[in-house]
Amino acid sequence: MIYSLIFRVAVRLLVPLLLLFSVFMMLRGHNLPGGGFVGGLVAASAFVLYALAAGVERAREVLRVEPQTLLGSGLAFAYGAGLLALAFGKPFLTGLWVHLHIPLLGDLHLGSSLLFDLGVMLVVVGTVLLMVFSVEDRLPGLVEE
């Protein structure tokens, strides 16, 4: 844990912003710079920052699920997006699109590639956090009290 008042206050403000930003990055990725990979890295750094400020135990609590679960569900989303195309009689991983018109939001294009990107994001978050958490478990030091 880093005993710096400035850092800890800053993290309190930064973590929600970063998490929001990561979702934003993931969603805009299809048309503008961003994507699941970067989004995942941003989200992971939010949790790592939190771990630095409040300790790994607190960070685990905030995360609520084990990083391994994130890895597994991320892979399931990505492969599921691929398999979905099979269900519609198209080759594996073909992009599927739904075009919706919702009154207040405007036109919405939903694709199976969003699901895929979500999977990528979850895997990236899971990878980074599993590494950081397990290293911390083994070598309690900087992050721990």
Added chain:
Amino acid sequence: MLFAVLSIFLGAALAPLVVRFAGRASGWILGLLPLGVFAYFVQQVPAVSHGEPLRQSMAWLPSFEVPLSFYLDGLSLLFALLVTGIGTLIVVYAGGYLAHHELLGRFYVQLLSFMGAMLGLVLADNIFVFFIFFELTSLTSYLLIGFYHTEEGARAAARKALVVTGGGGLALLGGLVLLSQVTGTLEMSEMLSMGAAVQSHPYYLAIFVLVCAGAFTKSAQFPFHFWLPAAMAGPTPVSAYLHSATMVKAGVFLLARMSPVLGGTAVWTGTLGIVGGFTMVMSAWLALRYTDLKQILAYTTVMVLGLLTMLLGVGGEEAITAMVTFTVVHALYKGGLFMVAGNIDHETGTRDVLELGGLRSAMPWTMAGAVATGLSMAGIPPLMGFIGKEATYEAALHAPTGALLLLAAGVLANVALVGAGLVVGLKPFIGERTGAFTREPHEAPASMWLGPCVLGALGLAFGVYPALIDHTVLQAAQTGILQTSHELHLALWHGVNPALMASLVTFALGFTVYATWETIQASAPMRGLGVAFGDGPGRTFERGLYGLARFSQGITQLFQNGRFRWYLFAIFTSIIVFVGGGLLFEAQLVWPALEGSVAYYEAALAGLIVLSALVAVRTQGRFVAILALSIAGYSIALIYMLFGAPDLAMTQFAIETLTLILLVIVIVHLPGIGEEEPLGVRLRDGAVALGCGALVTVIMSIIVNRPLNMRVSEYLAENSYTEAQGHNIVNVILVDFRGVDTMGEITVLTIAALGVYVLMRMPRNRAHETPAETEPAASEDASAEDGS
């Protein structure tokens, strides 16, 4: 036919359920399934024997042009009848034999899976379908031999069988693929008429060798015969079914199937004749060396497989007549005798012939089956074995070359077979009880004596009245092998002819062998034979296998010695040597001409990168080194930014930050760099580093000098919105155009993360240096990810 095969596999899936609810009776219930399939094939007999082969095909893997196609001619019909007919008796038998075994359900799954695979094998038309079933029989055989998996011996035997037959299967695949290239078809039935074209093709010899490798390993021909006697470690129903009546005949079946395509040449006749003939004589006498009932039967099985191979090599009407006849004869008597051996083992506790005797009153039904099948094995009239032996001698006498040699080899092998048949079928039941039994001998349950009795009765019926099958099933099978129709007529009495003389000589010598068996068995020449061909090859194989394991362990320890620095050294040096060496030969190196001007901030960034690299190398503190490296990383991200790759830059920033944090977490636990390394080590490391730098520079200069090919980029730019509905090409490539790559990458990422997780949980003494070393490696994975 498709439903016949599928129903057996379905039965395999449902078997545990049946066993759970039916308990002891499950053998009888499950036996109905192969019985039904058997009945189906019996119905096909009239049509097929009139020369109307049945074909069936359905789409299976259309993108590879592999249909699930089946072909039922006389040859496959004969084998299908054997597989399902004997299979029925075996399923019933196993219900009695393993009645008290807790894993009976699992046994039935494996046994029925094997049956389905074997049935698929004999019916398959497409070569890939054939190959898949061929390997499936090897796999199920592996599981069944190793059924008593708690015993070391059973596991070793199963491994032996799998390595030998599986390896042969791979060779076979090569042969079949070559064959399909030569003939231009994947269907065996279409290849049958292309024999002349194949035999004059330059690939012929390669195809022949590869197909023979598959057939000889599967059918236990010398020098691969050793796995079959070892496979007797499996439960007796398995030995009776797989390792005598069906699976080991798959190799013979393959040769028979291929004989219109590959057969008739000098190399075919020579190889099959010599290998088969030698295997036959060698294993026939080897059988007399052993006293274990199952070992005797195993070696005589090898003998028959050698005989069948030899007959296929000889070819021609008489030889093929003998071959199909003997296939039936052998399946009937050998399946029965194995079951008898199982009954004796089961009810007396021993299989050693020297300890057995006088069981006639205790086991009357078993004895009836044993005598009928044993005498058929000995080739004594009026059993069908006699007809089979006569047919063999006829074939030898009609052989175009070496008729006398073949006859001599046949007589020599059959003399031993007479002796072995009497030793197994008669000796345990006559004479005095020896009293060496561990339990009081009594008759086996009906499910267990039914098999030998039915098979014995069939051997008698076909012997007395061969017209039951000779014009129909056997003639059709012969037609399937020869591709021309001949009248096939079998009879017990052929008049006084050379074959009968040979039979009489065989009997005279055979009875002598039986009378003096115990002396022969223990004699010095037999002991030598046993060491040289019986136990020797298996032991050599085992030693070779362990040698191979030790060799690969040595290689692994050389390259994977756990020292991170060595890994880096090996990887980078080999890249420099192989890539750099290749470039030296291939490329003309020209220093790239710079176009345009370099902005001052670009120059400053480049300077910063060089500077930070120098600091990283020269500093004494690890912390400073890592910070310096991070500065280099961030500068590279800035360069991406300047040259219009925002996605890449963002990812690089994020990765750099996380890597830095990870390294810092780990680094605080490591001691400082401290004293300097010896000069030699530093020079070596410096040389590797300089080499890498030079290589990258060279590659860059080559890339820059090449005219940029924009075709792919333009294609992506044009199609990214129309095809994948996204404006960000980088992201569209990642999630759509090359989505499979990304899928692979996130899978690798997951594995890397789990690897770190496991490493961190390993005991300290085994992972002494790993924490510091894994992290950079793992995060390098991550940064390699965004580069693609």
